[in-house]
Amino acid sequence: MFKKETEYALRGLVYIQMQNQTGKRPGILEIASEIDTPPSFTAKILQRLVRMGFIESVKGKNGGYYFDPEKKELPLKNIVVAIEGEKIFTGCGFGLKHCDEKNPCPLHEAYAPIRDSIDNLLATETIQNLAKKDNPALSLNRFNGV
Amino acid sequence: MFKKETEYALRGLVYIQMQNQTGKRPGILEIASEIDTPPSFTAKILQRLVRMGFIESVKGKNGGYYFDPEKKELPLKNIVVAIEGEKIFTGCGFGLKHCDEKNPCPLHEAYAPIRDSIDNLLATETIQNLAKKDNPALSLNRFNGV
DNA sequence: TTACTAGAGGACTAAAAGGTCTATTAATCA
């Protein structure tokens, strides 16, 4: 569905928000360990998210990543688009360049509603929203020797 | 959504079936040109499909690719699974290894129905079915200097 | 039975995705 980079970004952001809610600012090692991703790669991804303005960071002791509480909730779609671009929401399931409403490819009618519901899901769900839910699967990682 | 290999395979197969319906067995150069894909790469992909038993081929003059008319209709899912494996139908939208009904990740409930409808679409639609539809988008390729 | 045509096979190259490592910079605190 998504690239690894996008997956790790989403998982990392949800974890950061979860920690922020309890007044903490997690660092990379903690984040990578909890969401079960390669630390250096995760660091690189979070750095990009900082540069793009999705999250903030502080260096030094007690440093770490956090969301600016002033900002609005962050829809998953924003992250996905920032990392992967729009193709996933506009592209044709068949990979045809000239497929659209006027020149639908054989899969068009069948795939369009699916693509739209993905679009809708990602535009509606936010990092903050996901962070509010209990998520056993997220924290499970640490117990499975993955 | 899919890898290039899968896309090209699907497009190629639909084109082959369309030609078979009019009593023809298209060759690689024709196929690649019509579906707008790199000829050598397309050849390699079709060869694999032949080896896997999805289509037949004959060499020499008037050779080309064709479907065994004895065989049943071919669901898109079979091709996708043969090329990409099952992950797309079973994987978690969030990329978590331990996400399932019992340990749902934050996205699980929302994503599951989408994944299921993709599964259902690909299991239901067949190459033969798609080949029956008019598809301007498929043949359009040749007119756009793509 | 030779000449031609067209698929088969595999070695090779290119680019993108995924991931590591090390040196640097900035914050904190003793």
Added chain:
DNA sequence: TGATTAATAGACCTTTTAGTCCTCTAGTAA
């Protein structure tokens, strides 16, 4: 101020995906 801590930056490496090219083999037809 200096030691320590943790993010930053970017060069580098590996794997996978995408794609090319050349030789070989098998049919077809004259």
